[in-house]
Amino acid sequence: MTRRLHLNAFLMGVGHHEAAWRHPRTEPARLTDVRHYQELARIAERGKLDSVFLADGVALQGNVAHNALGGLEPLTLLSALAAVTDHIGLIATVSTTYNEPFHVARKFASLDHISGGRAGWNIVTSAGEAEAGNFGIERPSHARRYARAAEFLEVTRKLWDSWEDGAILRDRAAGRYADTGKIHPIEHAGEHFAVRGPLNTSRPPQGHPLLVQAGSSEDGKEFAAHYAEAVFTAQQTLEEAREFYDDLKGRLAAYGRKPGELLVLPGISPIIGSTEREALLLEKELEDLIIPAYGLAQLSRMTGLDLTEGDLDGPLPDVPAETEGAQSRRKLVVDLARREHLTVRQLIGRLAGGRGHLVMAGTPEQIADRLQEWFTGGAADGFNIMPPILPGGLSDFVDHVVPELRIRGLFRHEYEGRTLRDNYGLARPRSRYEQAVAS
Amino acid sequence: MTRRLHLNAFLMGVGHHEAAWRHPRTEPARLTDVRHYQELARIAERGKLDSVFLADGVALQGNVAHNALGGLEPLTLLSALAAVTDHIGLIATVSTTYNEPFHVARKFASLDHISGGRAGWNIVTSAGEAEAGNFGIERPSHARRYARAAEFLEVTRKLWDSWEDGAILRDRAAGRYADTGKIHPIEHAGEHFAVRGPLNTSRPPQGHPLLVQAGSSEDGKEFAAHYAEAVFTAQQTLEEAREFYDDLKGRLAAYGRKPGELLVLPGISPIIGSTEREALLLEKELEDLIIPAYGLAQLSRMTGLDLTEGDLDGPLPDVPAETEGAQSRRKLVVDLARREHLTVRQLIGRLAGGRGHLVMAGTPEQIADRLQEWFTGGAADGFNIMPPILPGGLSDFVDHVVPELRIRGLFRHEYEGRTLRDNYGLARPRSRYEQAVAS
Numbered sequence: 016m017t018r019r020l021h022l023n024a025f026l027m028g029v030g031h032h033e034a035a036w037r038h039p040r041t042e043p044a045r046l047t048d049v050r051h052y053q054e055l056a057r058i059a060e061r062g063k064l065d066s067v068f069l070a071d072g073v074a075l076q077g078n079v080a081h082n083a084l085g086g087l088e089p090l091t092l093l094s095a096l097a098a099v100t101d102h103i104g105l106i107a108t109v110s111t112t113y114n115e116p117f118h119v120a121r122k123f124a125s126l127d128h129i130s131g132g133r134a135g136w137n138i139v140t141s142a143g144e145a146e147a148g149n150f151g152i153e154r155p156s157h158a159r160r161y162a163r164a165a166e167f168l169e170v171t172r173k174l175w176d177s178w179e180d181g182a183i184l185r186d187r188a189a190g191r192y193a194d195t196g197k198i199h200p201i202e203h204a205g206e207h208f209a210v211r212g213p214l215n216t217s218r219p220p221q222g223h224p225l226l227v228q229a230g231s232s233e234d235g236k237e238f239a240a241h242y243a244e245a246v247f248t249a250q251q252t253l254e255e256a257r258e259f260y261d262d263l264k265g266r267l268a269a270y271g272r273k274p275g276e277l278l279v280l281p282g283i284s285p286i287i288g289s290t291e292r293e294a295l296l297l298e299k300e301l302e303d304l305i306i307p308a309y310g311l312a313q314l315s316r317m318t319g320l321d322l323t324e325g326d327l328d329g330p331l332p333d334v335p336a337e338t339e340g341a342q343s344r345r346k347l348v349v350d351l352a353r354r355e356h357l358t359v360r361q362l363i364g365r366l367a368g369g370r371g372h373l374v375m376a377g378t379p380e381q382i383a384d385r386l387q388e389w390f391t392g393g394a395a396d397g398f399n400i401m402p403p404i405l406p407g408g409l410s411d412f413v414d415h416v417v418p419e420l421r422i423r424g425l426f427r428h429e430y431e432g433r434t435l436r437d438n439y440g441l442a443r444p445r446s447r448y449e450q451a452v453a454s
Numbered sequence: 455m456t457r458r459l460h461l462n463a464f465l466m467g468v469g470h471h472e473a474a475w476r477h478p479r480t481e482p483a484r485l486t487d488v489r490h491y492q493e494l495a496r497i498a499e500r501g502k503l504d505s506v507f508l509a510d511g512v513a514l515q516g517n518v519a520h521n522a523l524g525g526l527e528p529l530t531l532l533s534a535l536a537a538v539t540d541h542i543g544l545i546a547t548v549s550t551t552y553n554e555p556f557h558v559a560r561k562f563a564s565l566d567h568i569s570g571g572r573a574g575w576n577i578v579t580s581a582g583e584a585e586a587g588n589f590g591i592e593r594p595s596h597a598r599r600y601a602r603a604a605e606f607l608e609v610t611r612k613l614w615d616s617w618e619d620g621a622i623l624r625d626r627a628a629g630r631y632a633d634t635g636k637i638h639p640i641e642h643a644g645e646h647f648a649v650r651g652p653l654n655t656s657r658p659p660q661g662h663p664l665l666v667q668a669g670s671s672e673d674g675k676e677f678a679a680h681y682a683e684a685v686f687t688a689q690q691t692l693e694e695a696r697e698f699y700d701d702l703k704g705r706l707a708a709y710g711r712k713p714g715e716l717l718v719l720p721g722i723s724p725i726i727g728s729t730e731r732e733a734l735l736l737e738k739e740l741e742d743l744i745i746p747a748y749g750l751a752q753l754s755r756m757t758g759l760d761l762t763e764g765d766l767d768g769p770l771p772d773v774p775a776e777t778e779g780a781q782s783r784r785k786l787v788v789d790l791a792r793r794e795h796l797t798v799r800q801l802i803g804r805l806a807g808g809r810g811h812l813v814m815a816g817t818p819e820q821i822a823d824r825l826q827e828w829f830t831g832g833a834a835d836g837f838n839i840m841p842p843i844l845p846g847g848l849s850d851f852v853d854h855v856v857p858e859l860r861i862r863g864l865f866r867h868e869y870e871g872r873t874l875r876d877n878y879g880l881a882r883p884r885s886r887y888e889q890a891v892a893s
Contacts, residue, residue: 037626044624047567047656049537073556075654079632083624085617085656088564094533095568098488115552117512117588125527128486129534149556151648178524185483185522187476190745193518209590215514217486217524306629 020390020425021397021439022417023066023106023247023280024059026052028083030404031284033313033367034304036083040407043083049095052087055406056096059103062413063427065438066104066135068227068247068399069093073113074145077316081309090122097130104435106135106227112160113141113150116170117210123224124175124216132220132434137227137247138238140164161234166207168226168242173201175223176446177213199448222444225435231259231344240266244441245278247399249344249371251351256281256394278396278439281389282372285382286403287411294376301403302364310363317371318345327360347371369401379415386416387425459829459864460836460878461856462505462545462686462719463498465491467522469843470723472752472806473743475522479846482522488534491526494845495535498542501852502866504877505543505574507666507686507838508532512552513584516755520748529561536569543874545574545666551599552580552589555609556649562663563614563655571659571873576666576686577677579603600673605646607665607681612640614662615885616652638887661883664874670698670783679705683880684717686838688783688810690790695720695833717835717878720828721811724821725842726850733815740842741803749802756810757784766799786810808840818854825855826864 025031029041029051036043045051059067069089077084089107097105105126109119119136127134140160141147147154155163182197201212228235228243239246246263250256264274286301288294307327315322320334331352334345348371352362368374375385389395402408420426436443464470468480468490475482484490498506508528516523528546536544544565548558558575566573579599580586586593594602621636640651667674667682678685685702689695703713725740727733746766754761759773770791773784787810791801807813814824828834841847859865875882 036624036631037629043626043631049568053537072654073560074650075637075652078634079637080634081629081631083631085622085632085654087567088560088655090530091533091561091564091568094530095537098492098534098537113554114557115589118553121512121527122530125530128526129488129530145650148650150554183524185475187482190476190520190743192475192482192520192522193524195517195519198514198518209587211513211584211587213514215511215524216527304629 017424019427020386020395020420021278021280022064022426023068023397023399024055024064024409025068025070025282025399025401026055026405027070027401028086028405030408031369031401032301032403033082033309034301034306035404037304038301038404041404046083046086049087049092051406052092052096053099055409056100056103058406058410058413060100062417063430064103064413065397066106066435067096068106068137069108070137071108072143072146073110073141074143074149076143076145078309078312081306090126093134094126094129097126097133102133102430102433102438104133104135104225104438105130106137106225108137108139110139110141110146111164111167112155113146116167116208117174117214120171120174120214121216124214124219127219127221127224128216132436134219134221135225135227135245135435137229138164138168138242139229157232157234161238163207164238165241166205169205170201170203170208170210172223173203173447174210174212174214175219176448177201178218179446179449180218183217197448218446221434221436222446225439225441236263236266239263239277240272241270243277245280245439248279248281249347249369250281250394251347251373253389253392253394256389257392260394276441280397280399281395282369282399282401283386284369284372284374284401284403285408285412285416286368286374286376287379287382287408287415288376289378291378291381294378297403298376302367305364305367307360307363310367311359313370314348314359314363314366317366318348322359325359328358331357331359331362344371368403372401379419382416383419383423386420387423390425456863458866459825459834459859460717460719461503461865462507462836462838463494463503463848464507464509464721464838464840465494465844466509466840467525467844469847470808470840471740471842472521472748473740473745474843476743477740477843480843485522485525488526488531490845491531491535492538494848495539495542497845497849497852499539501856502869503542503852504836505545505874506535507545507576508547509576510547511582511585512549512580513582513588515582515584517748517751520745529565532573533565533568536565536572541572541869541872541877543572543574543664543877544569545576545664547576547578549578549580549585550603550606551594552585555606555647556613556653558606559610559613559653560655563653563658566658566660566663567655571875573658573660574664574666574684574874576668577603577607577681578668596671596673600677602646603677604680605644608644609640609642609647609649611662612642612886613649613651613653614658615887616640617657618885618888619657622656657885660873660875661885664878664880675702675705678702678716679711680709682716684719684878687718687720688786688808689720689833690786690812692828692831692833695828696831699833715880719836719838720834721808721838721840722825723808723811723813723840723842724847724851724855725807725813725815726818726821726847726854727815728817730817730820733817736842737815741806744803744806746799746802749806750798752809753787753798753802753805756805757787761798764798767797770796770798770801783810807842811840818858821855822858822862825859826862829864
């Protein structure tokens with residue numbers, strides 16, 4: 016069988032471009048309107064995409080004076096999307112730093128039941144300082160956040176396994192609802208958590224929801240190699256993307272995993288026009304709507320440096336070595352500025368579209384060319400699509416780029432199965448508590 | 455205008471009767487099937503009921519060997535119900551003991567946006583010991599749980615107020631999305647929580663979701679008088695219900711509140727037949743399906759006493775004075791057994807239908823008579839309807855009891871507004887951060 020690429024639609028308000036809310040093709044009042052997201056999920060499903068994804072943080076981050084912030088919480092939102100779709104996977108970001116594994120395991124189990132096996136969890140550790148302030152604690156160190164995340168994952172996986180698949184009997188005549196020998200307390204006692212279990216929601220249809228991750232630091236990559244089944248990543252060039260791909264896949268063996276058990280999905284914000292000129296015009300329109308003060312604040316957040324007082328038309332100032340929290344994204348931004356000799360203003364323009372992810376303006380054919388190049392060139396198993404404006408940018412992708420990928424034999428014509436794991440071609444895990452069957 | 459009663463449908467798996475899952479009119483495989491709950495919500499909405507409600511705990515409680523447990527998590531489920539309904543209120547139970555106020559405020563704000571202003575929160579403090587074991591802590595004392603709950607409520611209310619109603623400008627031309635002078639850090643620093651804020655979801659349509667409570671202890675009643683807008687309560691007789699009603703309403707003035715700002719909704723499990731004989735037959739059918747071992751375990755849980763080794767056909771043994779955790783329900787159970795001279799087996803039968811709530815078998819007219827008696831007799835502002843089997847028991851209520859209530863002028867023919875607060879006739883709170891407008 017031909018190798019097929021996978022496509023995730025990264026949904027973000029009325030678009031990924033930071034000025035999307037000012038563009039005449041968007042309606043910013045839809046930011047908290049569930050029908051907007053339901054429309055997006057339906058468009059993605061019409062295109063037979065693998066999944067939709069919602070990022071999240073637990074603080075008001077970014078400058079709401081100049082951007083459309085204050086939207087919906089991903090888990091509640093995805094349930095409402097599950098109700099109006101049948102095949103599309105539903106991936107929510109939830110932090111392991113400010114949550115309890117019992118709640119998180121249960122909510123994802125519930126979403127997985129509600130969606131008939133379409134739940135995915137993008138695991139983040141919450142680098143931001145603002146987030147710590149909403150939970151009355153000092154922001155834990157990078158290493159400590161990842162140590163907690165690893166134990167958090169151990170606990171949630173045990174909880175999802177705590178009901179074996181055959182546990183529910185529903186024997187009305189005998190009055191036996193479940194075989195309690197197949198429902199297990201997990202009795203977890205670790206450094207960060209003590210959790211008795213079992214879960215009070217039965218085993219999710221997928222066994223475990225799909226586990227997704229996006230950190231690119233050393234800790235992040237090791238965590239991904241251990242736990243993740245799909246990785247979202249920001250890469251600017253084919254070479255860097257290939258290097259990241261090989262690096263990550265090479266780490267899997269140490270955890271007893273095969274390369275095919277983790278899919279690498281670089282992000283791309285496709286600015287689509289029926290001609291190249293039309294695409295470049297749309298890109299220019301969006302660029303003209305950027306508010307420099309906002310862009311500077313974003314750049315400062317992304318790099319962890321205060322650049323708000325800098326010269327817009329000068330080069331990026333020299334920056335100190337890596338610091339806690341924003342390492343991997345800072346390196347990408349600095350490399351980009353140096354490689355292309357960008358002024359701060361130009362850099363802001365380049366980042367406004369995708370916050371460090373690849374932005375590409377072009378025709379559907381040109382965009383398909385680039386995806387094909389990365390996919391066949393050992394840099395990607397698929398892509399995280401970040402439309403600059405929504406819903407228009409997603410329907411343009413689904414209606415014009417996806418057919419082009421199909422013609423080239425790179426993308427599915429129909430869904431192959433029912434679950435998110437089916438979409439991504441990943442196996443359903445067995446419960447760790449299952450007895451080996453005597454042969 | 456005539457005083458109208460309010461009706462909440464308390465949804466629980468395939469029915470409130472503990473043997474419901476064994477009854478031929480239910481399908482226990484629907485326990486984790488979202489379509490089952492969507493059907494229930496649509497039935498309730500067809501009857502123009504005020505709301506549906508989901509109870510919850512954060513541990514597997516009760517004996518899953520003999521009962522249909524392990525269902526869905528309420529907040530994720532209610533979002534999926536919001537997607538297929540337009541008017542019905544959506545009330546979820548969430549504990550203040552094992553949660554963080556930022557998460558809870560945000561999820562309810564999100565559900566309120568998703569549903570267009572139909573979210574309600576049933577606030578519980580989690581008396582169970584099993585729950586503490588899933589969060590690695592000792593179960594806090596009753597007093598401490600209520601102290602935490604009160605501060606939890608202060609924080610969540612501040613967070614819902616943190617975006618004033620006029621905060622969002624959406625001025626595209628000027629590039630001003632929000633007036634940051636109307637978005638406020640809450641800077642809460644208390645005994646249990648330190649939360650900076652603001653919330654990262656804008657102000658919910660209802661201002662605050664409807665606040666519901668169900669504790670009947672002294673602490674519980676004071677908490678309700680301070681914060682709750684609707685109270686679910688278990689009452690066996692008109693006299694007791696009236697006493698509770700007067701007690702609770704009498705406590706409101708101390709918090710500067712009027713009697714109409716809190717609605718009292720006793721629970722009732724109506725076993726409905728077109729004749730009294732048919733109703734009694736259904737009751738008997740369900741009773742015959744009870745598993746005594748399960749009933750004993752439930753009775754032990756309800757009273758906080760180990761009765762699993764007791765004599766089924768003897769009277770309830772003498773029980774010690776009140777202990778931590780299960781006070782109010784224990785008193786109700788003991789009073790019921792003594793008042794009606796019940797054996798343990800009979801008591802189990804009486805409790806199997808409603809766990810201490812009133813169970814009544816009869817024709818639609820007889821049930822309407824009882825509701826009318828309590829409503830006009832100063833014992834209730836409405837009722838928490840707990841159908842013994844689902845969906846059948848709910849559609850019987852909606853199709854046969856509700857019309858009878860309408861004929862008597864006691865219940866609405868059409869929804870009067872759009873939000874849950876509109877349904878219950880309760881005001882929308884203003885943000886505490888709003889400046890008084892100069893006249």
